[in-house]
Amino acid sequence: MKEKINVFDYSELITKALRPGILLNSNGEKFNAMVIGWGHLGVIWGLDTFTVYVRQSRYTKAQLDKAGEFTLSIPLDGVDKEINRVCGTLSGRDINKADYVTLVEPETNNTPGIKEYPLTIECKIIYKQDQDLEKIPDNVIDRYYGKGSDVGDFHTAYIGQIVDAYIIKD
Numbered sequence: 001m002k003e004k005i006n007v008f009d010y011s012e013l014i015t016k017a018l019r020p021g022i023l024l025n026s027n028g029e030k031f032n033a034m035v036i037g038w039g040h041l042g043v044i045w046g047l048d049t050f051t052v053y054v055r056q057s058r059y060t061k062a063q064l065d066k067a068g069e070f071t072l073s074i075p076l077d078g079v080d081k082e083i084n085r086v087c088g089t090l091s092g093r094d095i096n097k098a099d100y101v102t103l104v105e106p107e108t109n110n111t112p113g114i115k116e117y118p119l120t121i122e123c124k125i126i127y128k129q130d131q132d133l134e135k136i137p138d139n140v141i142d143r144y145y146g147k148g149s150d151v152g153d154f155h156t157a158y159i160g161q162i163v164d165a166y167i168i169k170d
């Protein structure tokens with residue numbers, strides 16, 4: 001069973017959950033979920049939206065570009081350490097993350113939610129933009145983009161129009 005919600009009634013819970021991490025689910029070639037810590041719930045062009053930031057190197061990037069949509073799964077009782085370890089450190093290129101979570105059929109898009117993380121937001125991608133590294137402050141470049149193996153591994157911002165939001169119940 002799913003209880004429909006007004007997502008803005010949960011904005012404090014959702015934005016606080018970003019620090020330990022929420023899940024960005026995609027369904028391009030197959031189901032995949034990755035932990036994200038950066039994102040915005042808000043409004044643009046008169047639409048309720050959630051914006052996510054995905055590095056070029058993530059398996060999730062190709063999935064989003066193929067599917068044009070995503071689903072967010074947010075815990076209500078804190079993170080499950082094993083789910084966050086798998087989805088936050090391993091790649092869907094190497095493993096099947098659907099083996100580590102309980103998938104729940106979506107309502108409006110084609111990307112499942114996750115029973116263990118019941119607050120669910122379904123989004124259609126309406127805009128995407130690669131970061132322009134020349135416009136990012138030097139201290140941020142040094143910290144996130146400038147050195148070692150991450151050089152060039154910038155983020156793409158994806159704005160998702162919220163098309164459904166609910167809490168998965170037993």
Ligand SMILES: Cc1cc2nc3c(=O)[nH]c(=O)nc-3n(C[C@H](O)[C@H](O)[C@H](O)COP(=O)(O)O)c2cc1C
Binds near residue numbers: 019037059061091092
């Ligand atoms: C707390 C936390 C927050 C993260 N936030 C992001 C994020 O906002 N964007 C991003 O591209 N990667 C982020 N990551 C890294 C991805 O979750 C990680 O690289 C993941 O294994 C990618 O999976 P994939 O290759 O299956 O897409 C975060 C990881 C953790 C642990």
